[in-house]
Amino acid sequence: MEIYNQITIIGLGLIGSSLARGIKDKELTEKLVGxxxxxxxxxxxxxxxxxxxxxxxxxxxxxxxDLVILATPVGTYAExxxxxxxxxxxxxxxxxxxxxxxxxxxxxxxxVPEHVHLIPAHPVAGTEQSGPDAGFASLFHDRWAxxxxxxxxxxxxxxxxxTLWKELGSNIEIMDADHHDRVLAITSHIPHLIAYNIVSxxxxxxxxxxxxxxxxxxxxxxxFTRIAASxxxxxxxxxxxxxxxxxxxxxxxxEDLTALQRAIRWGDGDQLFELFEKTRRIRRQIxxxxxxxxxxxxxxxxxx
Amino acid sequence: MEIYNQITIIGLGLIGSSLARGIKDKELTEKLVGxxxxxxxxxxxxxxxxxxxxxxxxxxxxxxxDLVILATPVGTYAExxxxxxxxxxxxxxxxxxxxxxxxxxxxxxxxVPEHVHLIPAHPVAGTEQSGPDAGFASLFHDRWAxxxxxxxxxxxxxxxxxTLWKELGSNIEIMDADHHDRVLAITSHIPHLIAYNIVSxxxxxxxxxxxxxxxxxxxxxxxFTRIAASxxxxxxxxxxxxxxxxxxxxxxxxEDLTALQRAIRWGDGDQLFELFEKTRRIRRQIxxxxxxxxxxxxxxxxxx
Numbered sequence: 001m002e003i004y005n006q007i008t009i010i011g012l013g014l015i016g017s018s019l020a021r022g023i024k025d026k027e028l029t030e031k032l033v034g035x036x037x038x039x040x041x042x043x044x045x046x047x048x049x050x051x052x053x054x055x056x057x058x059x060x061x062x063x064x065x066d067l068v069i070l071a072t073p074v075g076t077y078a079e080x081x082x083x084x085x086x087x088x089x090x091x092x093x094x095x096x097x098x099x100x101x102x103x104x105x106x107x108x109x110x111x112v113p114e115h116v117h118l119i120p121a122h123p124v125a126g127t128e129q130s131g132p133d134a135g136f137a138s139l140f141h142d143r144w145a146x147x148x149x150x151x152x153x154x155x156x157x158x159x160x161x162x163t164l165w166k167e168l169g170s171n172i173e174i175m176d177a178d179h180h181d182r183v184l185a186i187t188s189h190i191p192h193l194i195a196y197n198i199v200s201x202x203x204x205x206x207x208x209x210x211x212x213x214x215x216x217x218x219x220x221x222x223x224f225t226r227i228a229a230s231x232x233x234x235x236x237x238x239x240x241x242x243x244x245x246x247x248x249x250x251x252x253x254x255e256d257l258t259a260l261q262r263a264i265r266w267g268d269g270d271q272l273f274e275l276f277e278k279t280r281r282i283r284r285q286i287x288x289x290x291x292x293x294x295x296x297x298x299x300x301x302x303x304x
Numbered sequence: 305m306e307i308y309n310q311i312t313i314i315g316l317g318l319i320g321s322s323l324a325r326g327i328k329d330k331e332l333t334e335k336l337v338g339x340x341x342x343x344x345x346x347x348x349x350x351x352x353x354x355x356x357x358x359x360x361x362x363x364x365x366x367x368x369x370d371l372v373i374l375a376t377p378v379g380t381y382a383e384x385x386x387x388x389x390x391x392x393x394x395x396x397x398x399x400x401x402x403x404x405x406x407x408x409x410x411x412x413x414x415x416v417p418e419h420v421h422l423i424p425a426h427p428v429a430g431t432e433q434s435g436p437d438a439g440f441a442s443l444f445h446d447r448w449a450x451x452x453x454x455x456x457x458x459x460x461x462x463x464x465x466x467t468l469w470k471e472l473g474s475n476i477e478i479m480d481a482d483h484h485d486r487v488l489a490i491t492s493h494i495p496h497l498i499a500y501n502i503v504s505x506x507x508x509x510x511x512x513x514x515x516x517x518x519x520x521x522x523x524x525x526x527x528f529t530r531i532a533a534s535x536x537x538x539x540x541x542x543x544x545x546x547x548x549x550x551x552x553x554x555x556x557x558x559e560d561l562t563a564l565q566r567a568i569r570w571g572d573g574d575q576l577f578e579l580f581e582k583t584r585r586i587r588r589q590i591x592x593x594x595x596x597x598x599x600x601x602x603x604x605x606x607x608x
Contacts (some may be wrong), residue, residue, distance in 0.1 A: 099523070124522050124523045125522055128601070139606065144519055144520055179511075182511065182512055183517075184520065184523060186502075186505070186512055186517065187506070187516070187517055187520040187523045187525040188525065190505075191523070191524035191527065191528055192524050194498055194502065194561065195527075196564070196579060197560050197561045197564055198494060198557060199586055200579055201490070201556050201557045201560045202490050202586075203582065203583070203586065207486065208487050210589075212487050213487075213490065213491055213586070214589050214590050214595065215448055215477070215593060216428045216491040217491055217590050217595050218428050218430075218447055218448075219428045219491045219492025220491065220492040220499070220531050221492065223495065223499075223527055223528075223530060224495055225587040225590055225596070226596075226602060228580075228584070228586070229583070229584045232577050232581045232584065233577065235576070235580050236573050236576045237573075240568070240576070243571070246568060247568060247569060250561075250565055250568075252505050253502060254558070254562075254565075256504055256508075257501045257558065261558075264543045264544070264547055264551060264554075265551060267544055269540050269541075272536075272540045273537065275500060275504055276500055276532075276536035276540060278504065278507065279500050279503035279504055279507070279529070279533070280532070280533045280536065282503055282507065282518070282529050282533075283530060285514075285518050286518050286521050286529055289519060291519065291521050291526055292526045292529070292530075293604055296432060297431040297530075298602040298603070299603065299604060299605060301597065302445070
């Protein structure tokens with residue numbers, strides 16, 4: 001089902017290349033154009049035949065596009081916006097896939113001309129891997145795509161973008177950008193931050209060797225290393241661009257952790273038990289909502 | 305290969321029932337005896353035919369055993385020790401599978417008679433599920449079993465226990481109990497604590513609904529819910545019995561998190577990037593060491 005005549009994807013890493021694959025599979029555009037500044041990625045994009053045309057210049061890539069999707073780290077948006085603003089077609093839609101939304105609006109709103117529809121979006125999906133060869137078309141299946149149209153956004157342009165994400169297999173949620181940033185701070189940004197942090201704490205111990213940390217990681221630690229293996233540039237930009245919500249959620253997390261610490265110090269087993277009992281139910285609800293595997297241990301392979 | 309004439313397992317939850325299955329599969333004992341105080345579990349144990357004899361009285365279960373393995377929460381050891389001490393055979397080995405080791409020695413050393421070999425052990429393996437029907441024989445394959453013999457432990461008794469765990473598919477590490485507790489504090493106890501904590505923080509938010517937390521959990525949060533679904537009694541006992549090491553590691557974790565928080569507040573992107581870059585390598589090493597899946601996303605199922 002063709003939704004757009006031309007879609008242009010800027011940045012074909014894990015998310016951008018998954019998008020390209022899904023769009024091609026479902027024939028959602030007449031012409032799919034790509035642009036990526038990374039020479040290694042350029043080669044992979046061509047080898048994998050991910051787009052119809054891979055442009056050398058970003059301005060060429062966007063000039064005939066009905067939909068431009070930024071799939072680069074959010075810290076690059078302002079610069080890219082300046083480069084492409086004058087080359088965007090009248091009535092084109094500019095969207096993205098970034099994990100932070102308020103700052104997207106802030107950095108692009110004044111740059112993008114009036115005749116372009118700026119409609120940020122965020123597919124809540126991914127793996128810890130990076131690059132064009134890490135992508136796959138089903139990445140967005142049964143995941144949520146959050147669209148955060150600014151006030152007064154063109155209804156038809158929003159509908160078309162919704163249709164695109166539905167065709168890619170996603171469920172759609174329309175949300176205010178600020179609320180998005182608070183929701184994602186707790187469901188994604190803080191989890192990444194504490195995963196990065198514990199891996200770093202473990203690395204720096206003096207009397208527990210790195211080889212011990214690795215050998216005995218099946219006790220729980222290994223679960224954290226997965227998201228702590230995510231793209232460093234992307235995540236640096238997330239934290240720099242969602243500062244307020246992240247700092248507030250982090251404050252709550254630390255407060256709660258201090259309460260647990262106190263319960264351990266004073267041997268308050270009832271408080272610990274009560275909390276551990278409550279959290280168990282949330283996993284069940286996530287599985288029931290189709291957002292994680294039903295099998296134990298994430299369905300990790302056990303040979304029996 | 306028969307190693308013992310009689311093995312008795314006290315507590316047939318996830319770990320105890322996995323042990324029973326592995327011991328039966330490999331015929332590591334002439335007779336396998338079980339005891340569990342939970343009536344629901346008793347029924348499952350019989351239905352699943354996990355042991356040769358399921359005893360009603362714990363003293364009957366242990367009296368002819370050459371090896372008794374405690375597979376109950378560590379908080380129960382002292383009481384169980386008192387009940388069984390006078391009924392243990394001369395030359396029998398008393399072991400366990402608990403996640404804390406120094407306190408095991410402390411609570412059992414003075415209770416267990418001189419003629420019994422007390423040799424604590426800890427298989428670093430598990431899933432978030434509980435109960436006899438959650439176990440499986442291959443749970444210990446390619447995982448590490450840490451044995452922490454006290455000073456002057458009988459060499460032959462240690463060797464036999466090593467052989468048992470090797471036959472169950474584990475790699476063996478001999479370690480001092482105190483060191484074990486520090487290593488596991490960082491590789492298992494703190495990961496569980498912060499997982500429980502973030503799930504609890506997320507539950508308690510006022511402006512982000514529980515349904516939003518569940519819907520958008522694929523952004524990272526869901527990874528933490530798995531270990532936060534682990535058995536509450538077991539984990540309460542772990543924290544109460546490994547207080548010193550947990551509090552110290554938690555202090556380090558919080559210090560490091562505060563430094564990250566400061567970097568975010570002051571917009572220090574270089575510091576964030578540098579840390580995120582370093583932690584990425586540890587995942588690779590864990591995969592190379594055979595302690596996690598090579599596939600992205602823990603090998604979670606994606607339908608393409």
